[in-house]
Amino acid sequence: MDTKALRQKILDLAIRGKLVPQNPNDEPASVLLERIRAEKQQMVKDGKLKAKEIKNDTVIFLGDDNLHYEKFPDGTVKCIEDEIPFELPEGWEWTRLDILTTLVTDYVANGSFATLKANVRTYKEKNYALFVRTVDFANNFEKDLSYIDKESYDFLDKSRLYGGELMLSNIGASIGKVFKIPYFDFPMSLAPNSIILKFHYNTTSDFFEYVFRSFVGQDYLQRLTAGTAMPKFNKTELKQMLVPLPTLTEQERIIAKIKELLSIVDFIESDKTDLQTTIQLTKSKILDLAIRGKLVPQNPDDEPASVLLERIRAEKEELIKQGKIKRDKKESVIFRGEDNSYYLRMGNLIETLDDWRINDIPYSWGICCLGEVCDYGNCTNVDTKDIPKTAWILDLEDIEKDTGKVSQKLTLKERNSASTKHSFHKGQVLYSKLRPYLNKVVLVDDDGYCTSEILPLDFNKYILPEYAKYYLMSPTFLRYANHCSYGVKMPRLGTLDGRKAVLIVPPVNEQKRIADKVSQLFSLLDSIADNVN
Known part of the structure; x- marks a missing residue:
């Protein structure tokens, strides 16, 4: 279930008058608008508003021809039917945002950039007034707050903010984000890059918080910024926004219904997140059981892994004798000590393998170093000028985390990459040595080229690549790779550490049964996740 789309659908229905039924006994929005205009006139008389702030107020009405018109203060009338985005229910009215507000302002309303710079001082430690920024809402006003002194606040x-105002981010990447100013027993002032709106009625403020969060509201704000190098809109443009106005009592019913429905969506989203986490943990457990011989039953007729490992070593010795390969002077060897525990010898160094927890694997299984059965780190580098434009170029971002799947296939022409690549061929296991905690491993179904942060691995014929892929994705190998990684910002698993990693080896036939079972269970879990999504 797409909960984001569901939220937008709820808001879309709300601002179109389709979320709650209309009540013919409600006071029409037209009467509410007349009362707001009268109250604004009185505020001018009382000195609470300046006359210039209402001098451009207009009246929108439906003509005898059933078209919408706007009457301006000078008496002129203009047809605005092409601005009307959708039809409103009986009792609702279209109006300009400016009519409904007593205040639309921003930081720069206080003076020029030069005077602001000269008169406003900010502090990281607590001072007279809180300097409210959009980032404070992300931090729940709990950390990294900004303050100003009393002189700055007076300037x-x-x-100034008192609580209950709507705050709109009007510049940059966060443009269009909507916030409700909290009520604090503490002076507050608006920081740059936002606009605040204060409405005549708190109910209307609550309703318009949802209007601005709706697709219609967000689309309007985005259109205000179209074609500019730095996305930005100003308060003058915002005031002219054409907005739907329900009756005041219907606003209350709409707000209550939105809150009720969004709480249900939150619950669905939480359940969805919980299920996704459960599915991932289940996959991890399946892999753990698989590489410990507890996922599928053993078959006593299978050739033991110890026999195939001896065959691998014998074939390797023969190749060394024939001069086809050289002996690796840094080769790691796993052996069992007198205490029946496993150890790793590399040159004169010996280390225990207790962390791998391999003493409980089935009798017919064996263990070896990864470097004994694959060419870990032996890659073929290719300059991009030698790669065909139609060739598959695989980057780290194309491999999904934890799934063993490729999310997209792009050619060199589509990717336009210039860095040196590793070539790979169909049937190889590709392992990302960069940020191993992301667990990006894939068995490729075609030839291609990949970033040098991905290692193409060719396994001995007695190690099935399907099993090897799942082993490299297992929590046991993942834990080892994270422990051995070097580099703070860009951790990597080094070649030597990769080669000396332990590979738990089942008989060949059991490798296939394990890989088939894991694939079957993963497909089932993916199907569940897709149905939820």
Whole structure:
């Protein structure tokens, strides 16, 4: 289930008057607008508003021809039917946002950039007033707050905050984000890069928080910024937004219904997240059982892994004798000590393998170093100028985390990459040595080229690549790779550590049964996840 789309659908129905039924006994929005206009006139008389702030107020009405018109203060009338985005229910009205607000302002309303710079001082430690920024909402006002002193607060008299105002981010990547100013027993002032709106009624403020979060509201704000190098809109443009206005009592019913439905969506989202986490943990457990001989039953007729490992070593010795390969002077050897525990010898160094927890593997299984059965780290480098434009170029971002799947296939022409690549061929296991905690491993179904942060691995014929892929994805190998990684910002598993990693080896026939079973169970879990999504 797409919960993001569901949220937008709820808001879309709300602002179109389709979320709750209309009540013919409600006071029409037209009467509410007349009352707001009268109250604004009184505020001018009382000195609470300046006359210039209402001099451009307009009236939108439906003509005898059933088209929408706008009457301006000078008496002129204009047809605005092409601005009307959708039809409203009986009792609702279209109006400009400016009509409904008593304040639309921002930080720069207090003066020029030069005077602001000269008169406003900010502090990281607590001071007279809180300097409210969009980032504070992400931090729940609990850390990294910014403050201003009393002199700065007095200077910024046009953008003081009291709680309940709507705050819109009007510049940059966070443009269009909507926040409700909290009520604090503490002076507050608006920081740059946002606009605040104060409505006549708190209910209307709550309703318009959802209007701005809706697709219609977000689309309007995005259109205000179209074509600019740095996305930005100003308060003058915002005031002219054409908005739907329900009756005041229907606003209350809409707000209550939205909160009720969004709480259900939150619950669904939480359940969805919990299920996704459960599925991932289940996959991890399946792999752990698989590489310990507890996923499928052993067959006593299978050739023991110890026999095939001896065959691998014998074939390797023969190749060395024939001069076809050289003996690796840094080769690691696993042996069993007198205490019946496993150890790793590399030159004169001996280390225990207790962390691998391999004493409980089935009798017919064996263990070896990864470097004994695959060419870990032996890659073929290719310059991009020698790669065909139609060749598959695989990057780290194309491999899904924890799934063993490729999310997209791009050619060199589509990717336009210039760095040196590793070539790979169909049937190889590709292992990402960079940030091994991301667990990006894939068995490729075609030839291609990959970033040098991915290692193509060719396994001995007695080690099935399907089993090897799942082993490299297992929590046991993942734990080892993370422990051995070097580098703080860009951790990698080194070649030597990769080669001396332990590989738990079942008989060949059992490798196939394990790989088939894991694939079957993963497909079932993926199907469950897809149905939820």
